[in-house]
Amino acid sequence: MRPDLILIGVVGRPHGVRGLVRVHSYADDPAALEGFKALVDDQGRNWSLRWRGADGVAELRDAQGQALADRTAAQGVVNTRLYVPRDALPEPEExxxxxxxxxxxxxxxNGQSLGRVVMVHDYGAGASLELAGGMLVPFTRACVPEIDQANRVLTVIRPVEVAGEEGRGVGSPKTPEPSA
Incomplete structure (x- = not known):
């Protein structure tokens, strides 16, 4: 896969019998997927997309402009990842x-490597970074105060809940004080 490609969506299950599919969009505005000149899949095939209804139902067309013919053809592209070139996306805000x-x-x-970021999770309550080895770090200014994109390094300050014993895992539970 080309390193300049950004995952923008994934083809889901077929919808109906006429070749329509559900597409899960990773764009802030799913309508933006229609505006890209070409969406590229893992095999290097170019696609265009046109939304056809609510709930992410779309028509996919190949580079020759041919839509998926039927449900069988739609089933053949389930789980296809759709990418766009990085330079086709707007620059992110500050x-x-x-x-x-x-x-x-x-x-x-503190100058020590904790590993590389392997995944960014965002389940709605705020993003977190997963580092190699499984450590999760809240992606907040307090926990990630500096990001050096040019050198591909970010500074982490783990909160006590993340640091834990010996710098790994979750902190140990407190022993309750006896009541008087």
């Missing part, structure tokens, strides 16, 4: 980052 820009960065705390 203090905003594309996940792809963070993945692979080295995380350092």
């Amino acid at each position: 203090e905003e980052f594309y996940h792809a820009d963070l993945i692979g960065m080295e995380a350092r705390e």
Whole structure:
């Protein structure tokens, strides 16, 4: 896979019998997927997309402009990842980052490497960075005060809840004080 490609969506299950599919968009505005000149998959095939209804139902067309013919053809592209070139995306606002820009960065705390960012999770309550080895770090200014994109390094200050014993895992539970 080309390193300049950014994952923008994934093809889901077929919808109906006429070749339509559900597409899960990773764009802030799913309508933006229609505006890209070409979406590229893992095999280097170019696609265009047109939304056809609510709930992410879309028509995919190949580079020759042919839509998926039927449900069988739609089933054949389930789980296809759709990418766009990085330069086709707008530059993020200040203090905003594309996940792809963070993945692979080295995380350092007090000059010591904690590993590289392998995944960015965001389940709605705020993003967290998963480092190699499984450590999760809240992606907040307090925990990640500095990001050096040019050198692909970010500074981490782990809160006590993340640091834990010997710098790993979750902190130990407190022993309750006896009541008087």
